[in-house]
Amino acid sequence: MGTQDQAIDPDPAGQPALDLAALRADTPGCGSVIHFNNAGSGLMPRPVLKAMIDHLQFEAEVGGYEAATARAEQVRDFYTATAELLGTGPDNIAYAGSATDAYAKALSGIDFLPGDIILTTRNDYISNQIAFLSLGKRFGVEVVHAPDHPDGTGVDVAAMAALMRARRPRLVAVTHVPTNSGLVQPVAEIGRHCRELDLLYLVDACQSVGQFELDVERIGCDLLTATLRKFLRGPRGSGFLFASDRVLKSEAEPLFIDMRGARWVAPDRYEPVAGAARYEEWEVPYANVLGAAAATRYALRVGPAAIARRTPALAALLRERLAAVPGVRLLDRGPAPAALVTLTIEGRQAEPVKRALDARGINSSLSFREYARFDFADKEVEWCLRLSPHYYNTEAEVETVAASIAELVVTRRTAG
Numbered sequence: 001m002g003t004q005d006q007a008i009d010p011d012p013a014g015q016p017a018l019d020l021a022a023l024r025a026d027t028p029g030c031g032s033v034i035h036f037n038n039a040g041s042g043l044m045p046r047p048v049l050k051a052m053i054d055h056l057q058f059e060a061e062v063g064g065y066e067a068a069t070a071r072a073e074q075v076r077d078f079y080t081a082t083a084e085l086l087g088t089g090p091d092n093i094a095y096a097g098s099a100t101d102a103y104a105k106a107l108s109g110i111d112f113l114p115g116d117i118i119l120t121t122r123n124d125y126i127s128n129q130i131a132f133l134s135l136g137k138r139f140g141v142e143v144v145h146a147p148d149h150p151d152g153t154g155v156d157v158a159a160m161a162a163l164m165r166a167r168r169p170r171l172v173a174v175t176h177v178p179t180n181s182g183l184v185q186p187v188a189e190i191g192r193h194c195r196e197l198d199l200l201y202l203v204d205a206c207q208s209v210g211q212f213e214l215d216v217e218r219i220g221c222d223l224l225t226a227t228l229r230k231f232l233r234g235p236r237g238s239g240f241l242f243a244s245d246r247v248l249k250s251e252a253e254p255l256f257i258d259m260r261g262a263r264w265v266a267p268d269r270y271e272p273v274a275g276a277a278r279y280e281e282w283e284v285p286y287a288n289v290l291g292a293a294a295a296t297r298y299a300l301r302v303g304p305a306a307i308a309r310r311t312p313a314l315a316a317l318l319r320e321r322l323a324a325v326p327g328v329r330l331l332d333r334g335p336a337p338a339a340l341v342t343l344t345i346e347g348r349q350a351e352p353v354k355r356a357l358d359a360r361g362i363n364s365s366l367s368f369r370e371y372a373r374f375d376f377a378d379k380e381v382e383w384c385l386r387l388s389p390h391y392y393n394t395e396a397e398v399e400t401v402a403a404s405i406a407e408l409v410v411t412r413r414t415a416g
């Protein structure tokens, strides 16, 4: 084993290490790109592709409705697999078109009244922040942002708990890992306060699902949303909503409930169905649902614990290499950041940096001030480059990416 491999301990608990060669052989994209944009959209493994293509073919041959009926058991497995991943039951899971779709449905199920408070953080996702402001505009909801801890480890939980007690928010909403940095927010600690004070708690796990082990009981959330295409390596256009038994037993239901979510029991009356299906729509892209099921099964087979060890460790190795490059400023905060490595390069503009990486066959992405108004204002940056490896990436790829960034700095110095 070379020194690069030794940088990551793959096997602290005596469990079998991941079979990287097999995992990469299972991933067509590994042959063509160095994919460090898993926080955008992970590379789909073959079983996901196959499930989707097979189903589209089957629909074309027998008819869309007929294909869905014939594959009912596999469709059901979307719920069973997702429930297994999160430590809950299949009836607590709703399919959604994206994380944002799931989030909007969750919010629309809350009977906000003028003056109600949404307590959130300074690192919650841009679209969630916009949705809160929209609720403010239409219903007079007040949005309160808990302060960050002065040590830079994310939200100040004690200050947030004090706000919970003083303001009694209608909803506490926290993004586990934001889109614009590797910060990991203490969602379980916040959840304990919500449970103690009986407050409704919504977690955006879009960037954490598939890279960390998640357990909704341990987090103590009522609602949790995520997408499939990122660290779960599923198809684009798929997401899910977890709704706890507590939420399902309450009157909560999405505003635009349809014939999937409710029974029309009398001309002037409908009744929501018992499970989280009340948050779904009747029409779903079944090829995507099957692709999502295959992706989650795949993650469960690879092993959430092994993924959660290797993925942030690869990112840590990348940070270590980049820290040695003059002119690179690493932006991630917190003691154990996620696999979203964010940085700026002194004197460089965003797009040319990304284009230079594209030209080297390295996938990356950019975040701008608008995506993270509080965080980027605090860091005094207008943009950052985001490099997000996943477990199927290699240490050699980390070295190549770090060397490419170092070259960009040198090129700039030479040119300038």
Ligand SMILES: Cc1ncc(COP(=O)(O)O)c(C=O)c1O
Pocket: 039, 098, 099, 100, 101, 125, 127, 175, 177, 178, 179, 204, 206, 207, 226, 227, 239
């Ligand atoms: C933290 C976070 N939440 C929510 C989303 C939205 O996910 P989707 O595009 O599936 O709606 C993203 C997407 O980048 C995200 O990073």
